[in-house]
Amino acid sequence: MAADRVEHDADGASGRSSTLDGLDDALLGGPRTLTLRDLAEQVGIDLDLVRLYWQTLGLPHPAADEVVFTQQDAEAVRRWADLQREHGVDRRTAISLTRALGHTSDRLALWQVEALVEDLSRRHQLDDTSARLLVLDRLADIAPLLESQLVHSWRRQLAAIAGRLSAEFAHQRDERPDPTALPLARAVGFADMVSFTRRTAGLGSTDLSEFVQRFESVARDVVTDAGGRVVKTIGDAVLFVADDVETGAMVALGLARVLGGELDVEREKEAGGLAEGARGVTPVRVGFVWGRVLSRFGDVFGPSVNLAARLTDIADPSSVLTDGSTAALLADDRRFRAVQQPTRDLAGIGPIAPVLLSEA
Structure with missing residues (x-):
């Protein structure tokens, strides 16, 4: 028409x-x-x-x-x-x-x-x-x-x-779970876009929509391709979970790697508009840990969720931080390399020695 x-x-x-x-x-x-x-x-x-x-x-x-x-x-x-x-x-x-x-x-x-x-x-x-x-x-x-x-x-x-x-609980029908523990053992992580405000300043509705949609689409594809699940997206961040620690690590590293290219908004606009440039990607900081969570209201809650979020706050662009106990679970897996980082004081959590996780 x-x-x-x-x-x-x-x-x-x-x-x-x-x-x-x-x-x-x-x-x-x-x-x-x-x-x-x-x-x-x-x-x-x-x-x-x-x-x-x-x-x-x-x-x-x-x-x-x-x-x-x-x-x-x-x-x-x-x-x-x-x-x-x-x-x-x-x-x-x-x-x-x-x-x-x-x-x-x-x-x-x-x-x-x-x-x-x-x-x-x-x-x-x-x-x-x-x-x-x-x-x-x-x-x-x-x-x-x-x-x-x-x-x-x-x-x-x-x-x-x-x-x-x-698959997870059929074999546990006769077991007595700990009533004081949160019910689900999960890998949980956040990926937070770097400099979202700067990258989107001055964009019109179409360009902003394409920018955010591209981020969410790529993030969801990475998470699901690695075997994880997206819990929710929050504009410039994504929260994911996985049923085992190895899958969680692969999701976290995949997000840091795939969303690792810089998207220079001003340069893309000068080169012909963001509609084309929005098909690029943008770096993220990733924090992920293994722990027990409560799943309610389509969301997940618990100390491990809070810790993953705080690790995201201090991670460098295109990097993944985890905690010592999660790194220990991955120690025998030759796909991963873990490097101890200096102790940091995390808001609401206290001092913690983060571990930089990378692909071996």
Whole structure:
């Protein structure tokens, strides 16, 4: 489609009063005909519980008699109630499960919409407003494809978690774990981009988006290729875990090596724009340790997580720091070389003698 035709369509989309009604039919399964009170009556639970569900999902909760819900909403509330009534899930856990859905799907939907806006803007040379209006116009047609990908991805991820749990714990059914210890033994590490503020100063939205996306994409590829898993990315940093110390070391060293090239933003812009230059990489500082962690809310917690973060703070660019106990676990592996460093005082942790880890 020609750019002028796309712009015309986008302008037209803003003037059609049926756009949102059509989206409701496509995304919400029909028109909004129910109130909060109607949902409570249909499902057979207290009005306050319906409010709690909607609030936990992270969506605005209207007045009790405002007509904003659909039959699909009623079914969602019923399934939430059935988790508790038929499957014995307690209220606290049901809230946690719903909060996970709300937090993840909110970010996912925003990520996907913004990616579509960038795609249309780039392909058809549209300004941001026209691209957003065109996404709105096309969303009903695209949504089923995104939904099917979401369900497939979720099922594969759940199957992968089940496989890991079975491999790690099936042989421990008759063992008595230490109730005072954190439950999971994991390699955990951070990779933090060097000079993020300087490298991104003055970038426009497209260039900044491509810069951050490139960092996250390369980091995720390195982590997964080495056998680890990304817990989360935080703009200029990535948190990863691995099920054994050797894999954790390979992930950490891979991140330091692959993300080791300098990306000079000003030079790349002068040479023809960052859109091309953003396909480069940028150095990171990496800290990683082996220890026990608590896994909750899609994140990991524990002293080893804090230590890995502090080691990242003092690491040199494109280097990996670990602690003495982790280095000792790798001592017999000829793939790695460990060099003791001077003792440092780490905030919130105290004095520690870090170890510089490298490939032999």
